[in-house]
Amino acid sequence: MTELRKGEEQRSSETVEAGGTAEHLDQRGHAHHLAPHEEVDQVTTAVPSDPMAFVGGSGEGDLALVYESGVELKARSQWSYAARRFARHKLAMGGAIGMFFIALVAIFADRVAPYPYDTLDFNALRVPPTTEGQHYFGTDLLGRDFFSRVVYGLRTSLWVALLITGLTTMIGVAIGATAGYFGGLIDNLLMRFTDLILTLPTLAVLLVASIYLGQGDPFRVALILAALFWTGIARIVRGTFLSLREKEFVEAAKASGAGDARIIIRHMLPNAVGPIIVSATLIVAAAILVEAALSFLGFGIQPPTPALGVLIDEGRNEGLKFWWMVTFPGLVIVFIALCINFIGDGLRDALDPTQRRVRD
Amino acid sequence: MLTFILRRLLYSIPVLIAASFMIFVFVAKSSDPLSFLRMQPRVDQQTVQRIIEREHLDESVFVRYGYWAKDAVTDRFGTTLLGDRPIWPDLVRVMGNTAQLVIAAELLAVLFAVFIGVYSAVRQYSAFDYSFTTLSFLGLATPVFWLALMLQVLVVTVFLEYDIRIFYISNLSSVNPDNFLLDRIQHLALPVLVLTVASVAQYSRYMRAAMLEVINSDYVRTARAKGLSERSVIMKHAFRNALIPLTTVVALNLGTVLGGAVVTETVFSLDGMGLYFINNLVEGDPYPVMAWLMVTAVMIVFFNLVADIVYGFLDPRVRYD
Numbered sequence: 180m181t182e183l184r185k186g187e188e189q190r191s192s193e194t195v196e197a198g199g200t201a202e203h204l205d206q207r208g209h210a211h212h213l214a215p216h217e218e219v220d221q222v223t224t225a226v227p228s229d230p231m232a233f234v235g236g237s238g239e240g241d242l243a244l245v246y247e248s249g250v251e252l253k254a255r256s257q258w259s260y261a262a263r264r265f266a267r268h269k270l271a272m273g274g275a276i277g278m279f280f281i282a283l284v285a286i287f288a289d290r291v292a293p294y295p296y297d298t299l300d301f302n303a304l305r306v307p308p309t310t311e312g313q314h315y316f317g318t319d320l321l322g323r324d325f326f327s328r329v330v331y332g333l334r335t336s337l338w339v340a341l342l343i344t345g346l347t348t349m350i351g352v353a354i355g356a357t358a359g360y361f362g363g364l365i366d367n368l369l370m371r372f373t374d375l376i377l378t379l380p381t382l383a384v385l386l387v388a389s390i391y392l393g394q395g396d397p398f399r400v401a402l403i404l405a406a407l408f409w410t411g412i413a414r415i416v417r418g419t420f421l422s423l424r425e426k427e428f429v430e431a432a433k434a435s436g437a438g439d440a441r442i443i444i445r446h447m448l449p450n451a452v453g454p455i456i457v458s459a460t461l462i463v464a465a466a467i468l469v470e471a472a473l474s475f476l477g478f479g480i481q482p483p484t485p486a487l488g489v490l491i492d493e494g495r496n497e498g499l500k501f502w503w504m505v506t507f508p509g510l511v512i513v514f515i516a517l518c519i520n521f522i523g524d525g526l527r528d529a530l531d532p533t534q535r536r537v538r539d
Numbered sequence: 540m541l542t543f544i545l546r547r548l549l550y551s552i553p554v555l556i557a558a559s560f561m562i563f564v565f566v567a568k569s570s571d572p573l574s575f576l577r578m579q580p581r582v583d584q585q586t587v588q589r590i591i592e593r594e595h596l597d598e599s600v601f602v603r604y605g606y607w608a609k610d611a612v613t614d615r616f617g618t619t620l621l622g623d624r625p626i627w628p629d630l631v632r633v634m635g636n637t638a639q640l641v642i643a644a645e646l647l648a649v650l651f652a653v654f655i656g657v658y659s660a661v662r663q664y665s666a667f668d669y670s671f672t673t674l675s676f677l678g679l680a681t682p683v684f685w686l687a688l689m690l691q692v693l694v695v696t697v698f699l700e701y702d703i704r705i706f707y708i709s710n711l712s713s714v715n716p717d718n719f720l721l722d723r724i725q726h727l728a729l730p731v732l733v734l735t736v737a738s739v740a741q742y743s744r745y746m747r748a749a750m751l752e753v754i755n756s757d758y759v760r761t762a763r764a765k766g767l768s769e770r771s772v773i774m775k776h777a778f779r780n781a782l783i784p785l786t787t788v789v790a791l792n793l794g795t796v797l798g799g800a801v802v803t804e805t806v807f808s809l810d811g812m813g814l815y816f817i818n819n820l821v822e823g824d825p826y827p828v829m830a831w832l833m834v835t836a837v838m839i840v841f842f843n844l845v846a847d848i849v850y851g852f853l854d855p856r857v858r859y860d
Contacts, residue, residue: 371554375561378554380798380835384562386820387828391565468682472802475684476817488682495688495806499695506692509685516680 261453264529271525277518285334292327296485299323308503317503319493329508332485336467337515339397339480343466346405348459351412352451356443358413359420366417373410381407385469389478397486400479404466412458419451453530460526464519471512487512540851544844551840555833562832563604566825590620607829616830621822626830629815634797634834636711637804637811639723641796644731648738649789655739656746657781660754661773671743678740687733687806694729709808730807734800738792745788750781783853787846794842798835 265271284291293313300322308317316325358369388403423429424447432446467487473479474488475495482489487508494504591597595606610617615627659668691708698704707713707726716722753759754777762776763769801813808814812831819827851857 375554375558378551378558378836378839379562380795380832380839382801383798383816383832383835386801386817387562387566387832390820390823464680468680471682472684475682476802476805491685491688499688499692500699502692502696505685505688509682509689512682512685513677513680516682517676520676520680 261529265525268525268528270521271528274518274521274525277514278522281333281337281515281518284330285337288330288334292324292330294324294327296328296331297323297483305501307501316507317501319501319504320497325490325504325507328485328490329487329511332487332490332508333511333515335397335480335484335486336470336488336512339401339470339486340463340466342398342401343404343408343470344459344462346401347408347462347466348412348455350405351409352416352448352455354409355413355416356420356448359417360424360439360443360447362421362424369413370417373413376407376410379407382469382472385473386476386478389473397480397484400470400473404469404473408462408465411462412455415454415458416451419454420447423447423450457523457527457530460519460523464516464523467512467515467519540848544848547844547847551844555836555840558836559608559829559833560604563607563825563829564600566828567600567603593623607826610826611830611833616833617826619819620824620826626827629827630812630830630834633810633812633815636809637797637800637813640727640730640734640804640809640811641793641800643727644734645738645789645793645796647731647735648742649785651735651739652742652746653782653785655743656785657750657773657778659743659747660750660781663751668747672747675740675743678736681736683733683737683800684802684806686736687729687803690729690733691806711810730800730803730809733803734796741792742785742788746781746785749784750777753777753781783850786849786853790842790846790849794839797838797842798831 300318302322304318304322305320306312306314306318306322308315314324314326316329319325319328354369354373358366384407385403388406389400392399392403420443429442429446432442437446470479470486471488471491474481474486475492477492480486480489482493490508491505494501494506494508497504499505595603598606607617615625616630618625655671659665659671662668694706694708705725706728708729711726712719712722713726754773759772759777762772767776798812800811801817803809804811804813805817812835816828816831819831
């Protein structure tokens, strides 16, 4: 590490004028000979303006190919290639459409739900699912419309899951980037800490944490879950950073006097965006499932806030005789988790071809 | 090899100590296990004071950790804080029950998963492959507790409608059963099924991926090229190597699951590790919770080590350094 630094100091005096663009040369150097002449039907800029265009790909064949003959092919950024690969993945597109629908329901919960989630109706106690009075999912023991409760529960659960994912990604990226960029002792300490967290039985620690840190508040629940979930993303980011650290464009950025924070955020992080997005997507599904289990056990979100796990627990307390109260919230969870897993698979194939789980 | 094992074991000791201290502080600092006792009108101040002195609750958390560690090492985790009841016998009992559940489920899961994975890979893109891929996706998206509840709903409905009782939905055994083994199976069938489904969904994907990779490898092509029968190629050459990744996954999973299938045991009220943990957590008694966490953490560390050793044994290319 120290030797590397010394080398950079020497070099920085030599290459001051190359400075800011050195990194671009490294990645895009071979794309700079734009041919000036010709019958081109689609003229596009060869150099994508967006640095994220180079995320997670092979790098070759993605730039505009300018042949000697002067025929210019259309340049597509990595993102548009990724989008095309994703669009070709049928299950992933199905999942995306499903989640779009779910998101609409969650956002417009107050318009979708025929009743408020807490209005009692003593003339309609424990009604099985029926179209009469719009009780599509029946009513519970207090006559509250169960469809409306599921819709609002969906909103809570989805919101918490997104919160967890956001927090997890932030913690994971921060720790992984620090460990991977600085290496040495910091890396060692942070990774041992990660090992420590992986040694602990996850669900048990979640339960202990939620009972002692207070439960019920969705934000707290999200914080507790995120405090345990970040290890996966941290490892991925660290791995990417360890390999990027030695790359020439990072050296060039250092040579031109960029600070650590700038190098991490502007130069290295964009290269890790693909894997981060993939694992963040899968965390949404895991978060939905774990939050539901936690709330079901009574350690997560507390009634009267409707969340999907809470609703299932209410159904269970009714002695399982009213099947609709257990069935519908669970079906919604399965649907969401399924859609997100499909999206995650599609994104993995699209953004992160090296990490495909199944080769087929 | 021996140095590798020794080094890993030595390395896990500070990890376990750090983990136990972290959780002890967490549990001890932020809860008052006596609050429940203080609210009881029949319990006088003297009793509470006696417990405080006996358990050194008035000392600093570091001293308390020291007392706890001494008990854990010399007295098999000592006694519970509230009832002064020995912890170890209870732990042994619930461990035995959890082991019955988990070992049965994992054995079934491995059998099914290996068959499904191998067959899906050999007949890639067949109807069989597609249906089991879909099923495993469904299995991965289904919350374990919900699956358990749905089975219970089914059994309860059948019982209420037709008065037929094949399976029980709670506890481990009936009072004075005629046939102990049959009774135990009737009780364990549903929880085992739930755990099996969850594991099969995961394992069969690994098995399929591993098998596909092996089938497409060079040495399998060589085996075919020299004229071996397809059966011999698959069973003798491909299958055995494809099992290697699965052993690691199963070993790692065993470590976690033996700590108690918390959710499954809660839903089916099984007197296992998971329920023991939850009950003591709710009561706010830190010592059984700590004992449980330590036993589980040791098992996770142990099975991680087993996974590495078995892997090296099955795949001689792996070298320990």
